[in-house]
Amino acid sequence: MMQGPRSKYAIKILAALLMVFLCGGCFGGRETDEVALVIAVGLDKGKKEALEMTVVIANPQVFAAGEGGGGGNMEPFFITSVEGPTIWECYTLMNTYVTREISFHHTNAYFIGEELARDGIKPYLLGLIRHREVRRDSYMYIANGRVKDFLTENKPILEIFPGKVFHLIRILSQRTGFYSTVDMHQFYLTLNNLHSSPTLPLVGINTPEGQGTDKDASESLRAPYLAGEVPREGGNKVEFAGAAIFNNDKMVGRLTADENRTMMILQGCLTASNFSFSDPEHPDKMIAVALNQAKQPEVKFRVENNRLIIDQTIFLEGEFFSIQSGENYEDPDKKLVAQRALERAQESLARKLIQKTKDNNWGDIFNYDTHYRNKVSTWEEWEKLPWKEIYMQADIRVKVKANFRRTGLLRYTEPMIRE
Amino acid sequence: MIREGKIGFAELFALLFISNIGRIFLTLPATAINEGRTLVWAMIIVGTIGSALGFWIVASLMRRHSNQTIVEVSESLLGPYLGTLVNLLIFFYFVAVMSLLSRGFAEAILVTTLPRTPISAVLLFLFGGAMLSCHYGLETMARVARTSLTFILAGLVILFLAVVETMEISFLFPLYSREPSYIFFQGLTEYSLVSEGLLAAVIILSVSGGWQKFRNATMLAIIFGGMLLLITCMAILLVFGVPSSNELLIPFFNLSRLIELGRYFQRIEAIFLLSWVMVGFVKLAVTLYAATIVAARIFKAPDYRPLLWIVTMLCAVVSILPPDLPTNLYLETQFLRRYPGLAVTVGLPLLLLAVSRIRKTGELEGDDARAKE
Numbered sequence: 001m002m003q004g005p006r007s008k009y010a011i012k013i014l015a016a017l018l019m020v021f022l023c024g025g026c027f028g029g030r031e032t033d034e035v036a037l038v039i040a041v042g043l044d045k046g047k048k049e050a051l052e053m054t055v056v057i058a059n060p061q062v063f064a065a066g067e068g069g070g071g072g073n074m075e076p077f078f079i080t081s082v083e084g085p086t087i088w089e090c091y092t093l094m095n096t097y098v099t100r101e102i103s104f105h106h107t108n109a110y111f112i113g114e115e116l117a118r119d120g121i122k123p124y125l126l127g128l129i130r131h132r133e134v135r136r137d138s139y140m141y142i143a144n145g146r147v148k149d150f151l152t153e154n155k156p157i158l159e160i161f162p163g164k165v166f167h168l169i170r171i172l173s174q175r176t177g178f179y180s181t182v183d184m185h186q187f188y189l190t191l192n193n194l195h196s197s198p199t200l201p202l203v204g205i206n207t208p209e210g211q212g213t214d215k216d217a218s219e220s221l222r223a224p225y226l227a228g229e230v231p232r233e234g235g236n237k238v239e240f241a242g243a244a245i246f247n248n249d250k251m252v253g254r255l256t257a258d259e260n261r262t263m264m265i266l267q268g269c270l271t272a273s274n275f276s277f278s279d280p281e282h283p284d285k286m287i288a289v290a291l292n293q294a295k296q297p298e299v300k301f302r303v304e305n306n307r308l309i310i311d312q313t314i315f316l317e318g319e320f321f322s323i324q325s326g327e328n329y330e331d332p333d334k335k336l337v338a339q340r341a342l343e344r345a346q347e348s349l350a351r352k353l354i355q356k357t358k359d360n361n362w363g364d365i366f367n368y369d370t371h372y373r374n375k376v377s378t379w380e381e382w383e384k385l386p387w388k389e390i391y392m393q394a395d396i397r398v399k400v401k402a403n404f405r406r407t408g409l410l411r412y413t414e415p416m417i418r419e
Numbered sequence: 420m421i422r423e424g425k426i427g428f429a430e431l432f433a434l435l436f437i438s439n440i441g442r443i444f445l446t447l448p449a450t451a452i453n454e455g456r457t458l459v460w461a462m463i464i465v466g467t468i469g470s471a472l473g474f475w476i477v478a479s480l481m482r483r484h485s486n487q488t489i490v491e492v493s494e495s496l497l498g499p500y501l502g503t504l505v506n507l508l509i510f511f512y513f514v515a516v517m518s519l520l521s522r523g524f525a526e527a528i529l530v531t532t533l534p535r536t537p538i539s540a541v542l543l544f545l546f547g548g549a550m551l552s553c554h555y556g557l558e559t560m561a562r563v564a565r566t567s568l569t570f571i572l573a574g575l576v577i578l579f580l581a582v583v584e585t586m587e588i589s590f591l592f593p594l595y596s597r598e599p600s601y602i603f604f605q606g607l608t609e610y611s612l613v614s615e616g617l618l619a620a621v622i623i624l625s626v627s628g629g630w631q632k633f634r635n636a637t638m639l640a641i642i643f644g645g646m647l648l649l650i651t652c653m654a655i656l657l658v659f660g661v662p663s664s665n666e667l668l669i670p671f672f673n674l675s676r677l678i679e680l681g682r683y684f685q686r687i688e689a690i691f692l693l694s695w696v697m698v699g700f701v702k703l704a705v706t707l708y709a710a711t712i713v714a715a716r717i718f719k720a721p722d723y724r725p726l727l728w729i730v731t732m733l734c735a736v737v738s739i740l741p742p743d744l745p746t747n748l749y750l751e752t753q754f755l756r757r758y759p760g761l762a763v764t765v766g767l768p769l770l771l772l773a774v775s776r777i778r779k780t781g782e783l784e785g786d787d788a789r790a791k792e
Contacts, residue, residue: 018547028535132531135686137677167682185585185677193590193660370589379456379596379661 032060036100039077039163041087042147043124044113049083051116051124053090054148055102056162063161076160079151087127104133109166110140110184111147111203114244114251122191122249129188136185139170142244142251144204144228153205154238169240173201177264177273178223178257179240191249195387196364199263202242202254204228220277220345223257230257245362253360255353262349265314266366266398268296274321280341282325287338289404291318299371308394310368314346319406326413335404343400350398363388368396421715421723423625424558431626431636433564434705435615437571439644441702443651444671444695445523446748447756451652452664454605456596459652462606467645469611473765474641477616478634480772481623483780485630489620489768490716496774505767506717509617512763513710514730516614517703518737519751521545524699526744527669532692542738545703550731552704553711554724557625560704567697574694575647579654581678586657596661609752612760613641618709620768668744671695707731 042054062076080098084090094102110128112121128134143150156165173181179201190198204210204227212229216222225231227241243260245253255263264270272292279285294315302309323329329338357365369387376382426434455462477489484492489509494502525541533541552560619626619637626633655670658677667673672695675688708723711730715723741747754760774780 015551027537027540028533132534135676136673137679137685189587189660189663192662370587373589373592374594376593377595378593382593 030101030103034100035103036098037106038102038104039107039161040109040111040151040166041104041107042081042111042113042143042151043087043116043121044146044148045115045119046083050085051087051090052081052083052148053087053094054079054081054151055094056151056154057098057102058106058161058163077162079148081148087124088131104131105135106163107134108138108163110138111143111150112140112200113143113147114145117142117200117244117246117251120249121251125184125188125191125249129184134184136188137183139166139181139183140187140200141203141240142200144202144226144254150203150205150238154236156236173240174271175273176257177261177270178242179227179260180243180264180269190367191246194367195369195385196367196391197252197362198246199243199255199365200246201240201260202227202244203238203240205237206230206232206239207237220341221258221275221349223261224259225257226254245357245360245365247361247363253362258349259353259356262346262353263365265293265316265346266297266312266350266353268293272318275342275346277342277345279323279325279327280337281327285324286322287320287324287329287341288322289318289342290321291316291402293317294403299368301372301375304395308390310394310396312396312398314350314398314400316342316346316400316402317405318402320404320408323413326415328413329404330407330410330412339402339404342402346400346402347398350400354396354398358392361392364391421712421721423622423712424556425627426558426561426622426625427627428632428636430558430561430565431619431622431632432640433568434561434701435619435637435640436644437564437568437698437701438618438705439613439615439640440571440647441520441698443648444669444698445527446668446670448648448652448655449664449667449670450752451610451648452656452661452670454597454609455602455652456661457591457594457656458597458602459656460649461599462597462602462610463645463649463652465603465606466610467642467649469607470613470616470641470645471638473611473613473761473768474616474619474637476765476772477620477768478630478637480768480775481620481633482630483772483775486624488623488716489617489771490713492775493767493771496771496778496780503717505771506713508763508767509621510710510713510717512617512760513614513706513713514734514737515755517549517706517710517734519741519747519755520706521549521703521734522738522741522747523751524703525738526747527672530668530744531672539739542735545699546707546731546735548700549703549707550727552700553708553727557622557708560701560708564701564705567701571694571697574691578675578678578691579650581680582654582658582674585677586654587660588657590657590660608758608761609756612756612764613644614706614709614760614764615640615644617764617768618705621709621713707734710734 037058038055039058040056044052044054046052056077056079058077059074062074080094082090082093084093091102129136154162156162159165159168170181173179180199182200187198187200190196206228210228211231212225213231215224215229217224225241227239230239230241241257243255243263244251245255261270261273270293272290274288274290276286276288279287294317297315298313300311320329327334329335357363364387368391373382376385451463452459480492481489487495490506493505496502497505521542525538525545528541529536529538552563615637619633623633651671655664655674658674659667659670664670672688675691678687679685707730711723711726714726714730720726741750
């Protein structure tokens with residue numbers, strides 16, 4: 001073997017040459033102008049093939065326009081669909097005409113059409129989670145109707161970049177509770193690890209004919225709308241509200257916006273929401289409060305007469321936003337009256353929702369089995385646990401404890417001089 | 420005499436610790452959760468105690484034979500023929516570790532980041548890096564390990580903290596998921612095997628501070644490595660649950676892909692890939708070094724470097740023998756991590772120790788050495 005300075009010199013030359021090749025990029029390297037970044041993916045049942053895949057692809061020329069490029073009045077994204085037997089066959093077919101190689105690396109939302117969801121989504125989910133480009137922290141949604149129509153009608157007004165729309169809508173879920181955010185990881189985890197029924201948020205297109213104007217929203221804490229039914233005018237046509245219920249991997253039912261909020265409260269994952277309920281002393285007036293979950297719900301199990309009793313206590317806290325009657329609910333004693341009114345209303349909604357899950361044979365959508373797991377002794381017992389049966393027969397008692405800790409910027413409502 | 424240079428306590432610890440934690444980045448945590456379910460923590464604890472006991476055998480043997488590596492010890496105890504046979508087994512063990520591990524790392528790189536790169540190119544890169552490190556010697560490797568350790572640990576700590584919010588405590592239940600005897604048996608037979616004890620016995624002459632430093636640094640590396648494996652398995656269990664963890668090929672990578680620190684710090688697994696790559700290169704380099712130095716000592720060569728090309732070539736050829744990734748995983752779990760692996764890492768040192776005690780060889784020199792200390 002060579003020794004001495006010549007050998008060292010040769011090694012240095014070799015290392016430098018190697019760096020030239022390494023810095024040139026790897027075999028699979030793709031320049032940014034060689035890829036088409038898919039922002040959202042939609043899966044529908046195909047007309048001829050098993051699947052129709054719709055993708056929203058970002059148009060980078062629009063962003064280049066702002067920096068002196070040639071974007072002009074181009075659309076910030078375009079939508080294209082193709083039919084095929086699998087997601088990855090559709091992906092390959094798209095590469096026959098998109099000119100750039102499509103990439104799911106930056107996809108942050110996957111939408112599934114209702115018809116496909118009712119047939120079962122596990123075959124497609126397994127196809128997604130195995131692939132390196134798909135991220136498990138991408139969010140999943142179920143579309144009322146076809147995803148293709150939803151993605152086509154999605155015309156964000158405040159945002160140019162469609163990816164930001166899907167990102168911001170996730171954040172808004174934490175402010176309303178009218179739809180949840182469930183990523184692929186959470187959905188697959190519930191499907192694979194738990195006995196309870198997974199849920200996904202609902203999305204839909206709002207049309208004047210489809211609006212739920214006939215629904216009674218005057219009742220306390222109600223917002224009885226599915227996605228596409230919110231009575232409104234103007235804005236983007238698409239909306240996010242409610243939830244789709246799954247038994248195993250098949251969609252079996254839907255929840256309205258307020259039912260979704262109740263579900264989130266019982267699951268212990270509501271971040272914050274505004275609640276409007278009837279004033280207990282002035283039934284024609286409303287009180288609005290902003291609440292969040294003070295701590296995780298307490299869930300206790302006991303058996304009475306061979307029947308499982310689930311005692312759940314919910315803790316809510318927050319502040320007054322509006323007292324229409326001007327009643328002095330800021331007073332500590334009167335505050336209890338308002339709190340009790342909200343507690344009773346929320347307990348009633350929880351009871352109705354639990355009964356609805358039983359009547360429709362949906363099973364446990366509140367993940368009570370995560371609390372029950374530590375009552376089970378062995379793994380075999382857990383695997384064979386007839387949780388749906390136990391849940392259907394269980395007596396579930398929900399108690400809500402609310403505390404309106406703050407009064408907003410007013411500490412007291414002075415009666416008007418003319419009253 | 421082969422000039423290997425001298426390394427201190429911290430460098431030896433860093434080298435062996437990094438070598439030990441290479442296993443957390445591949446499939447091992449998933450197979451551990453498959454075996455131990457919610458009791459995986461108990462299985463890893465049993466395995467780590469088993470590893471420490473296994474090393475105790477090596478340490479006891481080396482204490483009786485100062486100024487010798489395990490290669491010379493086996494020759495002096497068993498004679499030139501049987502001793503050489505034992506040393507060849509040690510050599511082939513390191514070759515097998517190097518080959519299967521490099522193939523595993525290469526396949527993991529292909530699956531996660533470089534799908535279109537030929538595996539030969541990735542293997543060339545891995546073997547090239549390992550060979551270059553070996554060429555520069557043990558001192559260089561140990562100092563690189565010592566320097567990298569801070570960054571590797573910082574990366575791991577950030578990762579574990581970042582995934583805390585995705586953990587589900589209920590995944591720890593039901594607690595009684597396996598028979599205790601099964602956990603004990605699996606822990607001892609499948610998760611106690613570490614090659615670092617044998618590795619330390621091969622490089623013991625380079626450790627400044629003698630037998631005690633060798634024993635303390637190696638024991639600490641094995642125990643801390645076991646603790647890190649325990650933390651990794653628990654994090655994966657709490658994030659993915661038992662059934663989903665079982666499915667994962669590289670659970671650590673899946674864990675890092677879930678990190679989302681606010682709106683701007685997303686998709687940051689590339690940072691954690693750096694820790695992964697640092698560990699991988701150090702592990703492969705030190706394993707190749709061990710294989711080469713054992714070969715050099717068997718042939719009583721004055722320098723190990725001329726053998727480096729040959730040993731690297733041998734490892735490279737063996738590494739491409741498994742036809743696919745599942746076969747590589749099968750060979751690793753069924754042969755390297757089970758009885759054949761245990762026979763080399765624990766069985767051979769035990770045999771040598773028994774012979775040493777029966778023949779009462781080494782006692783005098785060991786006592787002399789301790790008296791000098």
